[in-house]
Amino acid sequence: MSEHEIAGATALVTGASRGFGRGIATALSRAGAQVVGVARDRGPLEELRAELGESFTPVSADAADPTVAGQLIDAYRPAILVLNAGATPLPRPIQHYTWQTFSRNWDTDVQHVFHWAREALLAPLAPGSVVITLSSGAALFGSPLSGGYAGAKATIKFLTAYAAAESERGALGIRFVSVLPQLTGATALGAVYVAAYAARQGVDVATFTNGQGPALTPERVGQAITDLVTGTGLDQDAYLLTAAGLGPLT
Numbered sequence: 001m002s003e004h005e006i007a008g009a010t011a012l013v014t015g016a017s018r019g020f021g022r023g024i025a026t027a028l029s030r031a032g033a034q035v036v037g038v039a040r041d042r043g044p045l046e047e048l049r050a051e052l053g054e055s056f057t058p059v060s061a062d063a064a065d066p067t068v069a070g071q072l073i074d075a076y077r078p079a080i081l082v083l084n085a086g087a088t089p090l091p092r093p094i095q096h097y098t099w100q101t102f103s104r105n106w107d108t109d110v111q112h113v114f115h116w117a118r119e120a121l122l123a124p125l126a127p128g129s130v131v132i133t134l135s136s137g138a139a140l141f142g143s144p145l146s147g148g149y150a151g152a153k154a155t156i157k158f159l160t161a162y163a164a165a166e167s168e169r170g171a172l173g174i175r176f177v178s179v180l181p182q183l184t185g186a187t188a189l190g191a192v193y194v195a196a197y198a199a200r201q202g203v204d205v206a207t208f209t210n211g212q213g214p215a216l217t218p219e220r221v222g223q224a225i226t227d228l229v230t231g232t233g234l235d236q237d238a239y240l241l242t243a244a245g246l247g248p249l250t
């Protein structure tokens, strides 16, 4: 999709009310897309609507509900679908999880990507559409203080690649790509884990953060997602995302 084509295109972003999703919705809106933003809490969505104006449509709903996925795909037929919503697991060592708390990111993050990717394939979305999922660098490196999170995010990467293969087999022309961001304290979710890993290492947050190098910001994530939609040569199934931008998986 060219920069010209993004103008007026419909984009749907889950988890749009704060953090990365807010940065993505803002970047796509500024690039000219009509953005539908989904989150459960209506207040922050209304604030974003006030900021972005009529180019942003707030939808208060549970993105992990299969009926919501079906209804919103039917209603909006997005040319750009960003599956970003995610739960914040408890920050604690594995023995302090129960099965229910361990599987939280499977119930939210994985379940929502499963339902929406399935609906995108079955609709099907128009040829030239792009579906982008938010996995995590934790899918490659693990995350010992967040229970089932790393495995859930690895499954999102696999699911996205499976959907890409089905799109290709069916000649649907829908592109599926997953993005694996590095940990950053710049969002509500990330700040919980920066604090937890700093405490684990026995250092303060500033010392831990400085040791990580430049931090990824929601604005940088928004730019990277817009680049993925419009950029030429970005044709891999999955990308790492750091403050330096999109990079190949090593």
Ligand SMILES: NC(=O)c1ccc[n+]([C@@H]2O[C@H](COP(=O)([O-])OP(=O)(O)OC[C@H]3O[C@@H](n4cnc5c(N)ncnc54)[C@H](OP(=O)(O)O)[C@@H]3O)[C@@H](O)[C@H]2O)c1
Pocket (backbone or CB within 6 Å): 014, 015, 016, 017, 018, 019, 020, 021, 038, 039, 040, 041, 042, 061, 062, 063, 064, 084, 085, 086, 087, 088, 108, 109, 134, 135, 136, 137, 138, 180, 181, 182, 183, 184, 185, 187, 188, 189, 190, 191
């Ligand atoms: N921050 C990081 O360091 C980092 C690193 C790698 C990957 N990621 C991934 O990037 C994505 C965004 O993370 P973030 O740091 O921006 O998180 P965040 O600040 O906690 O924001 C999460 C967003 O998802 C929404 N959400 C959560 N559950 C939902 C549900 N069931 N239905 C609809 N919306 C839901 C939240 O709104 P409501 O609560 O109002 O629904 C909020 O808008 C997540 O998938 C996360 O795993 C983050």
